[in-house]
Amino acid sequence: MNIILLAPPAAGKGTEAQILTHEYSIPQISTGDLLRSATKKEDALSKEIKSIMEQGKLVSDEIIIELIKNRINEDDCKNGYILDGFPRTIKQAEKYDEMLAEIDNKIDYVFAIDIDKSIASSRITGRRTCPNCNRIYNVNSDNLKPKNKNLCDDCKIELKHRKDDNAETYEKRYNAYLEETAPLIDYYDKKKILYHIDGNINKDNTHKQIKEIID
């Protein structure tokens, strides 16, 4: 199964990808997570990528395509995977189509999670992530809170608040979404693989709609 989750920042892509991963035993590929772990180094390229991310801008298509190419060729991706945060531009989508054609593969579902901007931006300040397993929590939401204050339920280590999860950077990330990523909705709609999902309620409701379509 080859799934793409397409949505503005903080619409619940990462949370839904983690639920699907458990349910269908296929990995989540988050380009944001891949970039965050690639930028732990101190070299010039890492610093440059980190600065782009902190400004809420998009990293270059070339870097992203190289990351994805390497990741989808890993063994655990043989039965499919869930793309969370890729593609984010028409160029990335076209390159991805070429990559899939070369290996005689195809995209099964593109889920566009629609959400009101005010709801998404209000989720941003409460979002926390486990630096070890990348599990996503939200301290402002009853069904996404960690059991122990600021500790990952699984790894028992302190949760982190992403530097780009603030109101000012959110605005820039949202605009990058509107300009660069939203045109993908039409791109996949024309291919008849796009499904709209209402992401305004909560994670269970988002998942229920997606599961109904897959099953």
Ligand code: AMP
């Ligand atoms: P995310 O974790 O998906 O919210 O992504 C965090 C940041 O990583 C984004 O704001 C971008 O700076 C960068 N990023 C993640 N995925 C991509 C992508 N497919 N193309 C370009 N930049 C990306």
